[in-house]
Amino acid sequence: MQTSVLRFDQFELDLISYELRKSGRLIKLEKLPMELLILLAERQGQMVSREQIIQRLWGDNIFVDTRQGINTAVRKLRIALQDDSEHPRLIQTLPGRGYRLLAPVSGAEVCGSPKEVEPSELPPAASPIEIVPPNSTSTAKRWRRMTAAAGAAVILLVMAVLLFVGRNKFHPASREWVQVTNFPDSATQPVLSPDGHMVAFIRGPETFVTPGEIYVKILPDGEAIQLTHDGMPKMAPAFSVDGSRVAFTATDRSFGWNTWVVPVLGGESKELLPNAAALTWNDKGHVIFSEIKTGVRMDIVTAAESRAEERDVYLPSSATGMAHRSWISPDGKWILVSEMGLSGWNCRVLPFDGSATGETVGPKPAQCTNAGWSPNGRTMYFSADAGDGYHIWRQHFPNGVPEQLTFGPTEEEGIAVSADGRMLITSAGIRESTVWVHDSHGDRQISGEGNARLPGIGYSGGGSASISLFSPDGKKLFYLVSKQGSREVASGELWMADLETGQNQVVLPGILMSEFRISPDGERVVFTARDAHGSPHVWVSLLDRRTPPRQLTSSVSTHPNFGPEGDIYFLMSEGTLEYLYRIGMNETVPRKVEPEPIRDYQGISPRGELWITALGTVSKIIAHSIQGGPAVQICTFCGVGWGPGDKFFYLRFRDVGAMGGGKTLAFELRPGKELPELPPSGLKSAEDIKGLKAASEIDMTGKGVFAPGPNPSIYAYTRVIVQRNLYRIPLE
Template identity: 40%
Template sequence: MKELFASARAMPVSDRQAYLAAACAGDEVLRQEVESLLASDQRAKSFLESPAVVRGDGTPHPAQSMIEGRRLGAYQVQALLGAGGMGEVYRARDTRLQRNVALKLLPHAFTSDPERLSRFEGEARMLAALNHPNIGAIYGFEEADGLRFLVLELVDGQTLADTLADVSHQHAGRGLPIRDALSIAGQIAVALDVAHEKGIIHRDLKPANITITPEGVAKVLDFGLAKSTDVASTPDLAQSQTMPANHTGAGAVMGTPGYMSPEQARGQVVDKRTDVWAFGCVLYEMLTGCAPFKGGSVSDTIAAVLESEPEWDALPQETPPSVRLLLQRCLDKDANRRLGDLGDVHFDIDDLRGDATTRRRQSSRTRRAFSAALVTSVLIAGGAASVYWVKPTVAVTTPAEYIQLTNFSDSATAPSLSPDGRMVTFKRGGDSFLGPGQIFVKRLPNGESVQLTTSPGQKYGPVFTPDGTRVAYTNKVSGEWDTWTVPVLGGQPVRLLPNASGLTWIADHLVLFSEIKAGLHMGIVTATDSRAARREIYIQPDEHAMAHYSYLSPDRRSVLVVEMTGVHAFTQPCRLVPFDGHSAGRPVGPHGTCLSAAWSPDGRWMYLAAVVGGTSHLWRQRFPDGAPEQITFGPLEEEGGAVAPDGRSLVTSIGMRRSAVWIHDRAGERAIVSDGYASAPRLSRDGTRVFYLFVRDWWLSGVVGWTTAAADLRSVDLATGKSDTLLSGQSVTAYAISRDEKEVAFTTTNADGQSQIWLAPLDRRTPPRLIVESADQVSFAAPGELIFRSLAEGNALARIKTDGTGLERIPTGSFLDKGDVSSDGEWVIIHSPATSDHPVLETLAVPIRGGVPRTVCRGDADICTAGWSRDGTFFYVGRLNASPSFARRTFAIPVPAGQALPDFSAGGIADLKRAVALPGVRTIEEGLISPGSDPSTYVFTKADSQRNLFRVPLH
């Protein structure tokens, strides 16, 4: 025990606990003795906290007396620089090349341990694979006098741990200046990304393993605990779980407790997300001056990692909101929700710091991503002649001025201010439009967020009544779009108006709202709050189109409208229409997708939240005909905007979204793609691969509300986890794989916003071919044939040969969406909305060659989903917007041999209770799925968003 403490005391204070943890990891009794001694004996604790690197009796530590002054081969050892559980590091002189170096030797206790020697060699190989200015270099791996050692770059400077200790000593409770912290963090992110690109995970990132040179360069050091994912080069490392230095059993813990990820602390298999966690810990400590997870013992610290949240209020008030959200994302205890990649974090940090020089040194991968985003914005804008690459001549707002109003781990969206600006109402949970979530209210600036609703249904658009005593909101239940109100002090909600959504007040008893004319045809009207004096403002000519939001100008002469097209997607710019309804008005704002709008109090400015180039930011445009100006920038997205009564600020929702692909099989559930934004997974016929759409960078995901970003088509091998890009740079929005899995049909959007269907071989031997324009929702049907939705003459079902000939319309009557095609290519699912001529909503199975359609679901206000297994033996039925008792459920119904559909009773499945009663049905506790060979295997997505409300000053 004494020798163990003496060895620990020879190290920097910040390394001692880690050394003790590593040295005791293979001996539970010794570990308990050490923890008990540290907890009960103040002398032992003081002994470890003392800065002296000597024994208690003043004699030199044995390691120093043995090595210092000796010559090891060509290296003259000069002085001990530091020691830890993974090695002892000495300053030395290379007498051959006349340069100073650092020598790293194994701790004496481990020199005869084959596992430790193997890991030491593995560290040398990994360092040799890394060549970057932010990573300490290796010069060689040598042996002399029976000792093996690494020859490393000698990095002059001070460790980040010592730098933070100096700052804390001078300014108690303070961290580094934000600009300095971000500069160091950006360099650390670069270093880790380089390592991750080489398949190397550090696993012991902490301030003591980062040195800052006098020139301000951050160097990541000590890869002694690193793990390689390259099985071929380092099988001994790739096949191991996280292990202590002297123990090779699975499930053991190694690393520094205060910086371990939860999965690392549990002894589970780790990947690069464990470095993301440690990066978040280091950045938090740089900003606050203290570690995010602390405890009186190793066990207490690990318990904090597993159970506690960092003290977010400890972050400096001036911390940019994007940095706060980055920290929250890095320190998410669920690895599947955590930021999956540090690849471009340094680029975002450079943007925050305004460091143009560093920005020019971005990685080639980042340049490609940025170029793709720019190209996308050019295409969306309609070509180079009309690109909106506009920044205001005078800064409208800067992230450093943002004030965070909520601090949720999920999402706060759709903000709206009270008439006096003293309260904000918003939706918490899910997307701002439809989806799950409840209505909240908060008194500004520091009041508690109070939940006002608990009822089921899909809510959106909360606004205050003119007197500020109630909040009105849209609640969609079973197809009914109604406006309800609830007191701001809490109470029972009451329905204000049926068939009224997106409602806002014009005066005390005069309102503006959206109303369904028939089916899903929705327009903007005005009336009293008892529906008297109704007058139409804007009705789209397409009977399937829906205008969801409307915002009246302060002078009551103009209305800003946010609308969906006939294919039920937000893809259009905002529209400015006259309040008197005499015309359909004109588009305003950038060439992109309008999501929300607002007016300045004096009516001089229109503020717009729009998706342009795949990202959602805030724009403004001087009324009536000024040029659009983008006013917020950066990696995070803004959505919604409520302008304060004085016009000097607005409240918006800022954050990001992610989506992971999961698989369920006989082994259980697990994530198979967790980086970026992954969607639309499909299992291969043999069940060995999963196809999916992928947007690597979450800020390029562009998925806000009901808009969808263009993506790459990829596949992942389930056995190895290796991903392969099948279509890149094609701006894929949807796809279908042929039954022989040799071709892919996919949809893109051209520069005019028109959907096109293309066909390409999956082996990429020939380029993609354009098959048909103004079309989408393509599927493979009979051999050599495609079925799709034609948009040229309204929604129509059509088919075409894969060589582009034989275009033929399939008579179906009016329908909204095309769904799956049966395995024999003879049936197709369509969703037929209610209309004035056909008042019942239906999901139908339509015979492609002619015949009588079969009803799958009818008589309910919500469309059900339906489709087949690849071999046609099961028919899957789920329900979009189902009641809470059947939410996230799908039913697998056996199909009799020789048939394409189950034996439905008359009228199909009127409700999901009828599906449960069908013979042989199997229930899947998940919503939208892509099935495999049988109901026990399927893939699906799990999406999550993290958004909070911020006040954004306007200048």
Template identity: 25%
Template sequence: MPFSEVHRGVIRFGVFEVDLPAGRIRRNGLRVHLQDQPFRVLAMLLERPGEVVTREDLRARLWPSDTFVDFDHGLNAAVKRLRDALGDSAENPRFVETLARRGYRFLAPVELPGKAPPAGQTSVIAGLRWRFLAVGFLVVISAIGFGLHLGMRVSRALQPALPKEIRLTANSPDVPVYFAALSPDGRYLAYIDPRGTFLREIGTDESHALPLPEGFRVHHLSWYPDGTHLLAEAVAGQEQRPSLWNISVLGGAARKLVAGAEAGSVSPDGKQVAFLRGDKFDHSEIWLADTDGGGPQVAVEVPGFVVGPPAWSPDSRRFAYLQDVYWPGCATEDLRIEVYELAGRKSEVLLSDYRLQYGLVWTRNNRILFSRAEEPPNQGQSNVWSLEVDRRPGWPGGAPVRLTSGPDWKPVINMSADGKHAVFIRTNIEPAVYVADVHAKTREIGRLERLTHDEWQSRPYEWAPDGKSVLFVSDREGTFHIFRQQVGAAAPELVAGVQGSPNILRLNPERTEILYSVESDRKTADARPTETSSQNSGVPARRATNSQPEGEFQSTNVRLMRIPLDGGVSLLLLEDSGINNFQCARLPSRECLYSKYTKDALVFEEFDAKTGTKKELLRTSEPGWQSFNWSLSPDGRTVALAKKMRAAEEAEIRLVPTGGGAPRVLKVKDWGRISTLDWAANGKSFWASATLHGETRALINIDLEGRAKPVLEESKPYVGWAIPSQDGKRLAIWEATGGSNAWMLEVPPAW
């Protein structure tokens, strides 16, 4: 029906009537209050029921081109109000469906306004109507009883209840469960927490620690089919790299099987183990060996890296794995489940979804259980899903089915041999902002004080010039915005006028404006294709250290915006592809830098914080260039770079003068995996998040000679970064807290 006709009548769907000309909506005849913008969103969706209405179309209709507004925030709020009025939900939509990164679609059947019948036909229609009503009334009455009974049975059959969830551990937040493995007979749970490795009898809830040598740190477990032995990934004593070990739950010494191996998984027939290997930055190879560790050989090499242990098929002829194909600066991250067939020595893609998370299980009835993240505004949650696998390798046998609901992250771990029980971890991580005082002479910090008192994701990036409030980004309204909160205040204040969903924010050299980055569109550059084992099933291809993404290199186009410190109008400063970080020095220096990923190098550009003019400063394409993190000194004279390598590698910091000259390298003894790096306010040391060789994650202070001083050691999931105030007296610290426990899922055969 033409748009003009739609707007001349009343549209009906479900129990709702929408009078578009009058701007009113009624539910069962009663008027529902709905603001103007949500109503206009509804009107646009009703114009094209069943079709995608893009966010760009909505923006063009709702806000004229010369109107300044935070479009993402405004549209998300309008859609939320519309759903509230309709009694709809984003998780299980009946009316308004969200299509990630695209727009919205109206799902329900719509009764559009029809044309009135010709005058001559009216009496005929009225005359016939009573005859059908009399007969129809008797038919309907006789069918109601049977129909209701049958309808309820069909409804229950089509909408089965979710599987039952049973809590297995009840650890407090300071001793989170890292990993858990269910024995083949489903009677025992082996699990790992900061205190050690434990065995729990599920029927009695009795637990005891497994007798392991001192300094034997277990990271991952897989049961042997006999139910008396565990394949463990562990670091023993002074060793730096993990190995695979055989541990008896009945007692006895642990036996080393394979050195330099991680995330081992025993095949159901007990004849092979699959495990991961890779370089100092990631896991890129899946290996096979005998269950005693003999005859190790590479089976699969992937472009990208493997996330988590392989999941064996019930017949031990195939295994599934989660592959993350990510290239720095690319517009998208390709996460997919692939199935490898041992006989044919080839992999096939089973499912591709950017929301896939850690953990796969292959059930006895030929289904794969996996974890998938939820869409905004529930991006801090994931749920367990089930997907049937066809007999042919790599072919799905149906649509995925969700098995769990509710908040928390839920990585799937493993399953009992009978396929009736699966174990997953519920992790309720709460990223928050803390503040602490800094002792000037000792570089020690005082007691942490929580700044953000909520469960939203919040990331601090700057202090206000007066050192009394912190600037951070947070997703407390579904998408990220910039907030400012004073120390001791109960809630933050929104910095009004920010466009898009900001990623990073910094202050300009004068400390009068906020600079922030937002993604815009994508640009395409050529890239060399990489041969994979699925392209050549004979011999797995060797992966180069800096292999390129397959096909075209689609870089993310990023805008740097500027806005007054107290909010106002955002202005475009500059735009470039692949920007991943930026920073400015403090006056009297006006040095500002941003780094960007290209297909073969990390490039640094100097830019003017007022005009946006830029020029290349330096670039690096050395091995592992994709893993560099960096920070600009307060005086703008030095860039400090550190690679985010694996914890077993010794950390180092490279100091590169911005005015030219030879770089200097600081060796940081005993510490590895420098995840974050920020200069101290006086330019004489660094605040860094690092990992002590072994287990300890900590916030450390590193002086210009490479001497490290731990200031905050935590057993909690994450210790993030620390941002110093301009006077150096305070730190704003990103840290995640929360509990983590093992749960069991009773999986019916129908799932």
């Protein structure tokens, strides 16, 4: 049969059979990205506006967030075409306007049927995963049916469990990945019940602390049932030994890490243990969890469920180390730990009796956030980012070599290994972070699709002190774009956006940095970059690249910032302690600012008169004077910072997690002052602001990290789009 085909680059687009092929191989593509590709191909090099895309994809009846919908469709299309958003070969982004297909398009008539290929035959850049969200109408109807029949669903769940147990074995049917959930948003942090017949997870976007609720689903094809309805940010669900309860960590505005439990068969959630995170059971009467004893350091301990018989298992060596998750081996002799520290996330294995601190495991260097064991305890599994995003790795215990199991443009986080060891369940999908600016022209996206980031006032509690990402005149904004090969959660190349012309360009090609600040004169950038061993150091460079970047520290150092007279302030490690240092423009040897070590340092003020710390589990933001004198408590569980110069002070209250929210308030400072007038005990919530005179109040709904500009009418922020679902991956 004759079929009409459009050809471009190495691809063939069949308009009748609705299929995309590359060199004869069928590439699976969802409806919306397919419609977008057809539209771009039909225009043959002409710009297609975002309004035209909206009309083509959704028509007049729009019930979705079209901005996010277009970005997601473009992202998935680029994945299918193996195109790079920053160096496009096929799809060009025209910021604020639309998109264009760069490759010439020709039409032809061809015969025959397409050759269907198995996912395992696809090249690495073409993932075997196909995430197909249902349309908004059917999703709404299904949600209403689920809500109306919640009581019946619980009864059905009980009956299904009774019928299922003992009668079925849950094995992967093939070598292909199998989709377990099909949400239009995200399912993350899977955990299997002890008998392997149920999976619990969080319906939420993040793989760490996330907004969302606990769900449970009977495998393989049961309906997902919502168990919690409390609205608390959550992480780390876990089944009890008998499978009757799901424990989860809930956080709050006081930065408490508390364990709650909810019955699998329905009922109210109840707090089980305060100051206990990522709790799991190692036998019927004993649990393992993370606990904060001093400062923010988080240890691994074990105890009875009543907290009696508590003993330490692992204590991080750093005062700021946080051992967030742990997984005991099947024989109860070893434990895997995921720890967040100065070098990011790492996984280690150690004796469960606490007799040694063990050693790091998994790929190195890498960010390792999740782990698990095979049923026989001979294999460790990891979710780790060794440079190309988070993927699944395995390593034979005790002396094996890490081996990567999953590849491709999606990322896989979370590990739930089946009782027979033949498969695991993970959360796979995409996460897109974009940079936006607000100024006299309103709000507009500055970066292209991909992973663009800002340092600033954002994640959880804590301050960022002086934040200078804009040029002095506010006409240029600097930000980071992540590239493959990055081994840090928030690193990338430095880019500059000209806010008047709309042009974007890379500033220091090939240099991966995380923290950075622009000097008050707009000529230099100070930043943190990691060496081959993953240790951070402070560097400085001219933005015009007239001279090579210069490394300022040989020891581990972080939190760089510009102070008065162009001096650079930073935190440098001496053994397990950290001290505040400074170095002048023409100096080569740093000078110690404070003789005493500093814990929980956040940054320095523009004039260099104050340094900020975030103390304790409730993240009290404290300002300390360089000249001595009493400390000033600013706020509790908040973020603070100064914009470029010393005219405005910003304060943000927000929820736990990385997805934004809350309010940011700007205060105009009196001449000679670096802080606004505050109550003696500081501010505990946005409600306490009522008695103060704020120059501006900014709604942060849908906004992530906040970076102030020269005045409150100009600022930058991030938006994050996440879509993940659970997948079953065969291991044999």
